[in-house]
Amino acid sequence: MSFEEKIGLQLRSLIKKTGELELSLxxxxxxxxxxxxxxxxxxxxxxxxxxxxxxxxxxxxxxxKFMGTSNAPVVTATVPESAMxxxxxxxxxxxxxxxxxxxxxxxxxxxxxxxALVGKTVAMIGGGMYAQYRCLKAADCLVLPPGTxxxxxxxxxxxxxxxxxxxxTMRREGHKALVxxxxxxxxxxxxNKICLKDRVSLVNIVRNAQQEDxxxxxxxxxxxxxxxxxxxxxxxxxxxETGATLAFDAIGGGKLASQILTCMEAAASKTAKVYSRYxxxxxxxxxxxxxxxPRPIELNRAFGMAWxxxxxxxxxxLQKIGAAEAQKLRERVAAELKTTFASxxxxxxxxxxxxxxxxxxxxxxxxxxEKYLINPNKVG
Amino acid sequence: MSFEEKIGLQLRSLIKKTGELELSLxxxxxxxxxxxxxxxxxxxxxxxxxxxxxxxxxxxxxxxKFMGTSNAPVVTATVPESAMxxxxxxxxxxxxxxxxxxxxxxxxxxxxxxxALVGKTVAMIGGGMYAQYRCLKAADCLVLPPGTxxxxxxxxxxxxxxxxxxxxTMRREGHKALVxxxxxxxxxxxxNKICLKDRVSLVNIVRNAQQEDxxxxxxxxxxxxxxxxxxxxxxxxxxxETGATLAFDAIGGGKLASQILTCMEAAASKTAKVYSRYxxxxxxxxxxxxxxxPRPIELNRAFGMAWxxxxxxxxxxLQKIGAAEAQKLRERVAAELKTTFASxxxxxxxxxxxxxxxxxxxxxxxxxxEKYLINPNKVG
Numbered sequence: 001m002s003f004e005e006k007i008g009l010q011l012r013s014l015i016k017k018t019g020e021l022e023l024s025l026x027x028x029x030x031x032x033x034x035x036x037x038x039x040x041x042x043x044x045x046x047x048x049x050x051x052x053x054x055x056x057x058x059x060x061x062x063x064x065k066f067m068g069t070s071n072a073p074v075v076t077a078t079v080p081e082s083a084m085x086x087x088x089x090x091x092x093x094x095x096x097x098x099x100x101x102x103x104x105x106x107x108x109x110x111x112x113x114x115x116a117l118v119g120k121t122v123a124m125i126g127g128g129m130y131a132q133y134r135c136l137k138a139a140d141c142l143v144l145p146p147g148t149x150x151x152x153x154x155x156x157x158x159x160x161x162x163x164x165x166x167x168x169t170m171r172r173e174g175h176k177a178l179v180x181x182x183x184x185x186x187x188x189x190x191x192n193k194i195c196l197k198d199r200v201s202l203v204n205i206v207r208n209a210q211q212e213d214x215x216x217x218x219x220x221x222x223x224x225x226x227x228x229x230x231x232x233x234x235x236x237x238x239x240x241e242t243g244a245t246l247a248f249d250a251i252g253g254g255k256l257a258s259q260i261l262t263c264m265e266a267a268a269s270k271t272a273k274v275y276s277r278y279x280x281x282x283x284x285x286x287x288x289x290x291x292x293x294p295r296p297i298e299l300n301r302a303f304g305m306a307w308x309x310x311x312x313x314x315x316x317x318l319q320k321i322g323a324a325e326a327q328k329l330r331e332r333v334a335a336e337l338k339t340t341f342a343s344x345x346x347x348x349x350x351x352x353x354x355x356x357x358x359x360x361x362x363x364x365x366x367x368x369x370e371k372y373l374i375n376p377n378k379v380g
Numbered sequence: 381m382s383f384e385e386k387i388g389l390q391l392r393s394l395i396k397k398t399g400e401l402e403l404s405l406x407x408x409x410x411x412x413x414x415x416x417x418x419x420x421x422x423x424x425x426x427x428x429x430x431x432x433x434x435x436x437x438x439x440x441x442x443x444x445k446f447m448g449t450s451n452a453p454v455v456t457a458t459v460p461e462s463a464m465x466x467x468x469x470x471x472x473x474x475x476x477x478x479x480x481x482x483x484x485x486x487x488x489x490x491x492x493x494x495x496a497l498v499g500k501t502v503a504m505i506g507g508g509m510y511a512q513y514r515c516l517k518a519a520d521c522l523v524l525p526p527g528t529x530x531x532x533x534x535x536x537x538x539x540x541x542x543x544x545x546x547x548x549t550m551r552r553e554g555h556k557a558l559v560x561x562x563x564x565x566x567x568x569x570x571x572n573k574i575c576l577k578d579r580v581s582l583v584n585i586v587r588n589a590q591q592e593d594x595x596x597x598x599x600x601x602x603x604x605x606x607x608x609x610x611x612x613x614x615x616x617x618x619x620x621e622t623g624a625t626l627a628f629d630a631i632g633g634g635k636l637a638s639q640i641l642t643c644m645e646a647a648a649s650k651t652a653k654v655y656s657r658y659x660x661x662x663x664x665x666x667x668x669x670x671x672x673x674p675r676p677i678e679l680n681r682a683f684g685m686a687w688x689x690x691x692x693x694x695x696x697x698l699q700k701i702g703a704a705e706a707q708k709l710r711e712r713v714a715a716e717l718k719t720t721f722a723s724x725x726x727x728x729x730x731x732x733x734x735x736x737x738x739x740x741x742x743x744x745x746x747x748x749x750e751k752y753l754i755n756p757n758k759v760g
Contacts, residue, residue: 277470305669306691
């Protein structure tokens with residue numbers, strides 16, 4: 001073992017009681033692994049939309065300032081007074097960031113399970129991955145198949161299991177097809193690949209023609225553009241054809257969820273035989289799993305009484321289905337990591353680069369087609 | 381049998397393609413009952429909020445005009461263009477109205493089951509109760525306990541089973557206490573009585589001090605006034621004390637559902653040990669079962685990811701729990717019809733009176749404390 005360092009850099013996000021966000025790189029001592037633990041040199045960790053909430057909180061990035069030096073960067077920004085209440089739970093606590101990642105095991109505790117991982121490339125989940133070294137239980141590591149790089153394995157968890165979780169939720173809750181919004185995202189493309197493979201009908205909702213093209217190129221059959229004047233008709237037609245009564249929505253705010261439910265009801269009513277002022281008996285569901293639009297959700301209730309809107313969270317879903325079922329999903333991801341679940345990155349940055357304002361400006365936009373990977377051990 | 385009439389009056393609601401609502405009294409021939417049917421002389425049928433949707437549709441009552449004569453009244457009103465889409469399913473169809481009612485069986489088919497009901501006072505469900513005579517299956521009649529009048533039995537179904545259904549839904553979905561809005565309504569008072577009897581904690585939300593008084597007088601412990609400046613604090617406190625994570629909302633529009641979820645999350649977060657930007661893991665649910673406020677529902681999502689909002693409909697609930705379980709609830713209603721499930725009426729009107737503008741103006745307001753009963757066989 002050539003592992004001699006005692007200190008590693010770790011990205012930290014702090015929101016102070018005074019209403020200031022501060023991003024910095026802390027120098028953290030690398031803990032000695034306990035018997036059942038390993039230390040992983042993190043070489044790849046994606047910036048997912050789900051990381052940005054913790055990383056940037058409710059800060060107004062128009063106020064962002066760069067301080068410190070290029071090797072010891074500090075970024076500050078103001079959190080609007082109105083958003084501070086929602087931040088109450090994390091005030092004055094310096095928080096590590098990064099849900100998932102991959103790297104190489106460089107040190108291991110005394111147990112056989114831990115020792116067996118030495119030198120292996122593993123994927124990890126559990127937070128604090130924007131760090132040069134991460135200590136965690138051997139049991140929480142997924143050994144990647146031979147020939148898989150950390151970059152290939154870095155996004156093995158959040159997007160793959162979220163998209164698989166959507167299809168699995170559809171099956172468990174008795175729906176037969178799916179709707180997805182912001183559908184040209186990395187996750188959306190993954191969902192299209194799963195649905196094509198599993199022969200599940202999927203209605204993709206996007207916001208512009210380029211996104212439409214991205215999806216058509218990978219074989220998507222139903223793509224509706226929400227800014228088209230014919231959107232409601234297009235969507236109703238796609239819903240009639242597919243019978244989709246379950247939507248996963250990454251947008252969150254505004255009227256889109258309401259529009260989806262309205263079109264589902266219109267599709268369901270086409271086959272109704274008797275008038276009921278309560279609408280169709282077909283249950284229509286929208287799960288909100290993201291918040292690209294921070295405005296309130298507006299529901300006009302023009303879709304009868306058989307409907308639901310709710311939050312959907314991967315961790316809660318995995319807990320609900322239980323360890324054995326979750327393991328099946330993980331195994332599928334491992335088996336199809338270079339095909340169905342391949343992620344593509346437009347930028348690979350070091351920890352100091354991740355705190356440069358020009359990069360923050362790009363990844364904070366959550367724009368389709370822009371995907372960042374942090375390599376905490378990249379030099380530069 | 382003294383039943384000699386061949387014709388009975390029946391209240392009808394018609395919305396024409398031209399955008400006009402027309403209420404009238406049709407003369408309907410009384411059908412000969414089939415072997416398994418009976419004919420009931422209806423003597424009491426309440427005007428519930430759930431009847432008003434069918435009766436008045438989306439008509440603008442400011443445009444209501446009275447035509448015809450006092451014995452053959454006709455009321456017309458304009459349906460706003462914007463609301464006509466939602467009426468599409470019922471256009472140009474003259475519809476009978478009245479979900480539930482009670483009366484005396486005056487004629488019966490040949491079967492033993494039907495014959496056994498002759499002369500009995502029965503309660504009914506199934507629509508078309510605003511009529512002098514209603515023909516239906518014997519099996520769909522509930523024989524009221526001896527000594528029970530049609531007036532006492534008229535509201536045996538909608539409010540009692542809805543309020544029981546709320547408590548039952550709470551148990552089935554793993555919640556331990558309830559929230560109810562527009563809580564001083566007839567239904568809300570019933571729910572208080574059930575909860576006091578069953579020792580279920582109930583948080584009542586009302587809109588003014590009189591409603592607060594109504595509930596305190598019948599023993600309600602938690603009453604929050606949504607127009608009080610301290611509403612959010614009051615509600616959070618009541619939710620902390622009761623642990624209520626399920627609300628039934630009759631209001632529908634505006635921000636109330638969002639406020640309830642926000643306060644539930646605040647109550648849940650008080651006991652949280654670790655910060656999660658996804659909020660607490662406690663599932664918080666609001667079911668919308670009415671629409672007193674026709675505006676859109678506005679959800680600000682300041683309540684984490686473990687939440688749901690959806691429609692709740694008595695008929696769907698009864699179907700879901702199945703016939704045997706539904707029967708248990710009905711039996712409880714029959715046993716407690718004069719106590720827990722007693723309804724109080726401020727007006728008892730005949731069919732022609734029900735179409736007088738001054739009465740429509742009152743019952744269309746769905747105001748707490750105003751409750752109408754129609755006696756289709758009342759003379760006058």
